[in-house]
Amino acid sequence: MRAVLYSEPLTYSIRDLADRALQPGEVRLAVLRVGVCGTDLHLHRGHFGARYPHTPGHEIVGEVAEIAHGVGGFVVGDRVVVEDGVYCGMCGACKAGKSLYCANIRALGVSLPGGTAEQLVVPAMKCYPVGPLEPDIAVLAEPLACVIHAMDRLAMPPGARVLVLGAGTAGQLLAVMARRNGAAHVTVAGSSEFKLGIAQELGADRTIAITREPGAALHAMTAAEPEGFDVVIDATGAVPMLETAIEAASVGGTILVYGVAEADKRISVSPFDIFKRELTIMGSYAQALNIGRAVTYLGTLPPTIGRLITHRFRLADYGLAIDALGSSECIKAIVVPGDR
Known part of the structure; x- marks a missing residue:
């Protein structure tokens, strides 16, 4: 072979x-x-x-x-x-x-x-x-299984305002599944107009085109949701975007680290800000034994x-x-x- x-x-x-x-x-x-x-x-x-x-x-x-x-x-x-x-x-x-x-x-x-x-x-x-x-749908089972694990981790409250950073496969599936797991409103942010168009086709309520200019992404998200998002999911693995995710969360909000950063990368975050705004920062690592659920969902x-x-x-x-x-x-x- x-x-x-x-x-x-x-x-x-x-x-x-x-x-x-x-x-x-x-x-x-x-x-x-x-x-x-x-x-x-x-x-x-x-x-x-x-x-x-x-x-x-x-x-x-x-x-x-x-x-x-x-x-x-x-x-x-x-x-x-x-x-x-x-x-x-x-x-x-x-x-x-x-x-x-x-x-x-x-x-x-x-x-x-x-x-x-x-x-x-x-x-x-x-x-x-x-x-x-069809095989072209079934091939999404493994990435969807990882997203299902993320949804289990979040245990999202009904009515949540959700922001997904990144419009690749993971970001798209996270947006779809967030809506099916309690989100009232889902926003997808990314730099590719093509990918954001697909996110809209798949049901995102709003998309935000962002650039790599310092502060531009946070400005766009703050303009869209002045009080912040209840759940912010980073599907990029990029340190600047993860730092932006923390800033874009609402008081009492949850930030999910889904994208994979390199092991030696570090983010800058204010412990006082986490304390004062009662933020929750959590990770979601791969999946185990969720493939069957993913096939059913597909x-x-x-x-x-x-x-x-x-x-x-x-x-x-x-x-x-x-x-x-x-x-x-x-x-x-x-x-x-x-x-x-």
Whole structure:
């Protein structure tokens, strides 16, 4: 089979790799779609604990091609999405029911072979049938699962005024799910007019075009909501935007750190301001065991959610998919390893 294979940061090729035999409890998938996201860009640069040789791709849709003896619940031809985290089940976090914080976590496409390949062998227990969902919709399951975890963290009060900073895949899904989880009014702010247009198509009540000029973003948000927003979600991972998020929150507001900043970055924040305005600052880290919920939710969303997929590439053009992530008109890039 052909697969993307990194030998070191920034260095990869499309290689012919030998198929391996199935072990007990495993299935072989013909990969139909794999989403490309900011995590893949970090791994491309050698961050996020990348190990070599490395095959990326953690947003995986596949078709069951082979089933190990004794595995039930699937037949050849079933379409599934894959939960990428592999948990040890033995550490304190796992035994406490907090798999996301597993001390020995491994992940497909990060520390284990991922989906930028024609085929992929995975534990059957990590596969979730998608039923009639089209692959171009099902490929959103993993990012949506992360957003569902964010909604669980927020436990948003009904009637909240929500601001989402960033209009990429995460920002778009956060805006959609905020409305479905209690928000009365959702604003999306970003620098790409194209992406903001998609946010409006998907139901955002208001969009704000912002620039990188110091103070310009906060000025635009203050003008839109003088008393601040009840919930501000940063989906950019940019330090200036996170600092702006804190300023844009209302008294008693909540700031959710969703975007991934580099580990050595720091923000400047006034402890007195947090104290005086009774702000809550919280994080949302990936997801665990939410893929099934995400598949169910995708089945309830309008077909326009497919507008998030703006770029499509063959396996041989994986590098173009990575490059597309920097485009102001790219929301979700996907790779189609096969011919379907």
